[in-house]
Amino acid sequence: xxxxxxxxxxxxxxxxxxxxxxxxxxYDVLLHTxxxxxxxxxxxxxxxxxxxxxxxxxxxxxxxxxxxxxxxxPQEYSTCGVGDFRLPSIELELPSxxxxxxxxxxxxxxxxxxxxxxxxxxFFAGETEAETLIVHLNDAAAQVMVSLYFGVFEHxxxxxxxxxxxxxxxxxxxxxxxxxxxxDFLRCDMDFITFNGHHLMERCLxxxxxxSGIQSVGSVRGASSHQHxxxxxxxxxxxxxxxxxxxxxxxxxxxxxxxxxECSQYENSRLVMGIHPYHFGWxxxxxxxFTAPEAAMVCSPNGFGQMSRQYxxxxxxxLLREPWAGQRKxxxxxxxxxxxxxxxxDKLTEIAKEAAPLGIELFVMDDGWFGRRNDxxxxxxxxxxxxxxxxxxxxxLVPRIRELGxxxxxxxxxxxxxxxxxxxxxxxxxxxxxxxxxPARGRGQLVLDFSRKDVREHIYGQLKKVLxxxxxxxxxxxxxxSLTDVWSAALPAGRQGEVYHRYVLGVYDMLERLxxxxxxxxxxxxxxxxxxxxGGMLYYTPQIWCSDDSDAIDRLRIQYGTSFCYPVTTMGxxxxxxxxxxxxxxxxxxxxxxxxMSGAFGYEMDLSKCTEAEKQVIRQQIETYKARYALxxxxxxxxxxxxxxxxxxxxxxxxxxxxxxxxxxxVLGCTHAAPPFRTLSLKGLDPKLNYxxxxxxxxxxxxxxxxxxxxxxxxPGDYQSFQFYFRAVR
Ligand code: GLA
Numbered sequence: 001x002x003x004x005x006x007x008x009x010x011x012x013x014x015x016x017x018x019x020x021x022x023x024x025x026x027y028d029v030l031l032h033t034x035x036x037x038x039x040x041x042x043x044x045x046x047x048x049x050x051x052x053x054x055x056x057x058x059x060x061x062x063x064x065x066x067x068x069x070x071x072x073x074p075q076e077y078s079t080c081g082v083g084d085f086r087l088p089s090i091e092l093e094l095p096s097x098x099x100x101x102x103x104x105x106x107x108x109x110x111x112x113x114x115x116x117x118x119x120x121x122x123f124f125a126g127e128t129e130a131e132t133l134i135v136h137l138n139d140a141a142a143q144v145m146v147s148l149y150f151g152v153f154e155h156x157x158x159x160x161x162x163x164x165x166x167x168x169x170x171x172x173x174x175x176x177x178x179x180x181x182x183x184d185f186l187r188c189d190m191d192f193i194t195f196n197g198h199h200l201m202e203r204c205l206x207x208x209x210x211x212s213g214i215q216s217v218g219s220v221r222g223a224s225s226h227q228h229x230x231x232x233x234x235x236x237x238x239x240x241x242x243x244x245x246x247x248x249x250x251x252x253x254x255x256x257x258x259x260x261x262e263c264s265q266y267e268n269s270r271l272v273m274g275i276h277p278y279h280f281g282w283x284x285x286x287x288x289x290f291t292a293p294e295a296a297m298v299c300s301p302n303g304f305g306q307m308s309r310q311y312x313x314x315x316x317x318x319l320l321r322e323p324w325a326g327q328r329k330x331x332x333x334x335x336x337x338x339x340x341x342x343x344x345x346d347k348l349t350e351i352a353k354e355a356a357p358l359g360i361e362l363f364v365m366d367d368g369w370f371g372r373r374n375d376x377x378x379x380x381x382x383x384x385x386x387x388x389x390x391x392x393x394x395x396x397l398v399p400r401i402r403e404l405g406x407x408x409x410x411x412x413x414x415x416x417x418x419x420x421x422x423x424x425x426x427x428x429x430x431x432x433x434x435x436x437x438x439p440a441r442g443r444g445q446l447v448l449d450f451s452r453k454d455v456r457e458h459i460y461g462q463l464k465k466v467l468x469x470x471x472x473x474x475x476x477x478x479x480x481x482s483l484t485d486v487w488s489a490a491l492p493a494g495r496q497g498e499v500y501h502r503y504v505l506g507v508y509d510m511l512e513r514l515x516x517x518x519x520x521x522x523x524x525x526x527x528x529x530x531x532x533x534x535g536g537m538l539y540y541t542p543q544i545w546c547s548d549d550s551d552a553i554d555r556l557r558i559q560y561g562t563s564f565c566y567p568v569t570t571m572g573x574x575x576x577x578x579x580x581x582x583x584x585x586x587x588x589x590x591x592x593x594x595x596x597m598s599g600a601f602g603y604e605m606d607l608s609k610c611t612e613a614e615k616q617v618i619r620q621q622i623e624t625y626k627a628r629y630a631l632x633x634x635x636x637x638x639x640x641x642x643x644x645x646x647x648x649x650x651x652x653x654x655x656x657x658x659x660x661x662x663x664x665x666x667v668l669g670c671t672h673a674a675p676p677f678r679t680l681s682l683k684g685l686d687p688k689l690n691y692x693x694x695x696x697x698x699x700x701x702x703x704x705x706x707x708x709x710x711x712x713x714x715x716p717g718d719y720q721s722f723q724f725y726f727r728a729v730r
Contacts, residue, residue: 002110002131002152010043011108011133013150015157017306018299019044020150022076022135024105027061027068030076030137030148032184036245037301047186048073053266057083072266074184077137077148077163079103087214087262087272090165091177094142099176103137103146110134114151115162119505121252121539122294123151123160123318130154130318143169144284157299158314163292167284175282176497179274181249181295185234188269192261193233195561199226200549200582202530203561205644209237210269216260220278222447222483222500223527224254224534231534231565232259234271235304241639242303242683248311249273250565252319252535253293255504256280279486281497293536304564305683309636312567315538316634320570321515324522324542328629329569330361330407331622332474332602337550337576339606341368341375344389345397354607356404358615359622362474363401364409364602370466371421377444380416381423383462398470409474409522410466414459415507416445416480423458430455432499434487442481451502452490456510467518477511477541479527504536511540524572524600533562543572543600550576550604552587552595553719556643556650556667559598563652569633573599575621577606589614591721593621594665598632598652601625628725631656631663638683640664648678649712655684659702660728662691666712667721679709682726689728699729 003012009024010033021033023045034044056071059082070084080088081100092101111132114125123130133150145168151160161181167173188210194217195203217232219225230253235246249271251257256276263269274292282290296314300307316325333355339347352363370386373379379386385393394410401408417424417431424431424446431446433439439446449455467475488499514523525532525541529548537544547558555573562571573596578586596602603618610618625632635654643650651666662685685691685702692699693710700710705726713722 001154002133004108004110008043009105010045011135013133013152013159014038014040015152015154015159017301018157020159027059028104028106029059029070029073030103030105030135032074032076032182035183035185035247035297036299059083072268074186074268075182076135077103077146077182078184078270078272086264087260087270088177089179089182089272089274090146090175091277092142092144093174093176095171095173101142101144102139104140105135106138107136108134114160115149117162117291117294119508120291120293121319121508121536122162123153123158123252123296123314124321125151125153125318142173143167144173153314153318156314156318157310158296160294160296162294164289165284165292166289167286170286172286173284175284175290177277177280178282178290178292179272180251180292181271181273181297183247183249183271183297185269188263188267189237190234190269191237191239193235194259195229195231195564197226197558197561199528199531200547201554202226202533202547202558203229204557205561205564210261210263212263214260214262216258218256218258218260218276220256220276222255222486222503223479223532224257224536225482226528226531229533229565230257230259230273232271232273233304233307233564234261234269240303241305244303246300246304246307248298248307248565250296250311250535251293252296252539253504254507254532254534254536256500275501279497279500281495282501283495283498296535305638308564308639311565312637315535316567316569319535319538320542321539323519328626329522329543329600330473331359331625332362332364332409333360333607334364334366334574334602334604336366337581337604341373343368345391345400348397349400350608351606352401352404352406354610355603356406358607358619359626360406360603362407362409364411364474364476366411366476367413367478369410378418378420380413380418380445381421381448383412383414383459383466385466394466394470394472398472402471407473408471409476410472411476411478412463413478413480414463414510415448415450417448418445429489432483432487433485437485439485442484445481447481447483449488449490449503450506450510451488451499452506456506460510460513463514464517467521472521474522474524475514476524476526476545479532508536508540515540526572530558530562533566538566538570543570545572546599549582550574551580551583551585552592552667553585554583555595559595560639560643560650563637563639568598568637568654569600571599572602573597574602574604575618576604577609587719588717588721589617591667591719593617594667594721594723597621597625598654598665624723628663631661635661635663636684640680640683648676651680653682653684659684659686659689662726664710664724664726665721666723668715668719670718671716671720675714677714678712680712681709682706685726686728690730691726692729693724693726695727
């Protein structure tokens, strides 16, 4: 609910459990007065205290009042060069060469429904599902208007934000920085939580207290990156899964980003999140505008679990688009770890033949089917079938797979090119490269200049031809290197700062076209696994390959970290062979199934090498997964044990919205002689209902299972796992 108090110029956004408030003050400065657990009916600017502070200047309107300073008061969208020395949200270079920006309130609007953003991913909503607040600010000297957009999803505790900058003057203005979110707190006694890692180990939780100065994470790799995720949190020092106030901030963006928190001199803090300012610049011609990508905040008064569940619901219901939001996604088998580049039509058909009777529904042909792609030094850019491997092309192969009762999917990496390709021979000028410099290679490949429409047009033409040539149900859209040598032949020197962002817009444009032209195709995002796992991609690709590390035990950490923001339905997760291809670990097949099942489930192994006993286990896993699909994918997710802290076991749980069903998954660590007896407390059940585990045995009330717990069995052997299915019987 949005409450506009026009007289006092106080704008309050209420969600079910939280309140966010903004106030335009006596000098038309837009103050941020509060964000936190819900409070009703108050003017929270009373929380802001003023006192004269040396070296914190006073705006000229304040006259002789030395107690008023932008440097001390909480700002809704921070500026620079005019008195606030903390993290700026916006930086302009004016025609005079000045780098100042001074914004003043000039109007407000409220609308039913949720605003939309042209060409950018955004949460969506029907007319009655959300409301929009738009606050207009103006820098009269710079002749720039700034509109702050807020989308309020009341029942989800979700507040989205976007920013539009418009040049209302007659000369071009240069935008050097434009954050999506600025969040000021009158405190800094909080922890900053970020999700970090590297290729093969993404989104590991890192937590530490705020300290004086600036702490930040970000990416300048052109993609949101394996190293840091565009989702961060701030929370009470004592917050955990169930208690404490915590704030999540998510950027729906797949390129360079920065999330920075500053703990300032008087123990206030400010979080600023948006496109990374490194090599960012945008020229605003007269009447031109720039829209910063959307950010989305959730505040939970009751710990991390509630925050995650609100994000999960919001993403499932308002970010993932049809048809896949409401439809069961097929169980797949992918040939990558089974064959790498070394396959032909017969080998693929052999794997598919084994897969179909096990209940697998989609066969995915990974890298290596096109051009001269026999290893990773050649072929990217030549998106036509290698008929030596696949005689008769997809026209011959796909019907063979379809006849087995399976759908067919294909791998692509459209943003890249190998020098050893026809495309590069014909268009060497289509890659990102700096004049007079040889561009760096990554995995032996160069990056196509996707900021250019002509380049995208050509690649899209090739993709469309392939996808129209056969009955294709799935595309894995990969991206296997970071961007370097970012310079576009299509833009003048003064506008090269636009290339990184135009590249991302180009990727979104291609994905949107693909969605429009092939609505039945399920697109899985990928970037060497989880190097572009963000809310921006999820708008186009409803699932993303979570990591190239398919080891079940490493995956416990990766999927745990990922779950803080993103729901399990978005996490591509496969059972692979042992010893594991990435780390050599041997885990039981059952455990690999338990872990992958909490995701967009599939297999990535040569099924023709499985024994009958293994096939029986696989058949059973797929049956369980299909039977529990709604519970796993739509249920409320509870983290029960943290794999970073608990070496004994990791556990998580999905509970159906009516609380009548729960699936509890537990994976033990390495085995020890005489292990301790362990009891696991469940969460999210109805205390009054009586539950039975796996359809047999005594009944336990929800209260008992949550307070007293459930005994974990002891089994010898490393990395054993269990799944318990609880159902309310009365
Ligand atoms: C990336 C992906 C893998 C696989 C290979 C193919 O690394 O993450 O799953 O598709 O590319 O080259």
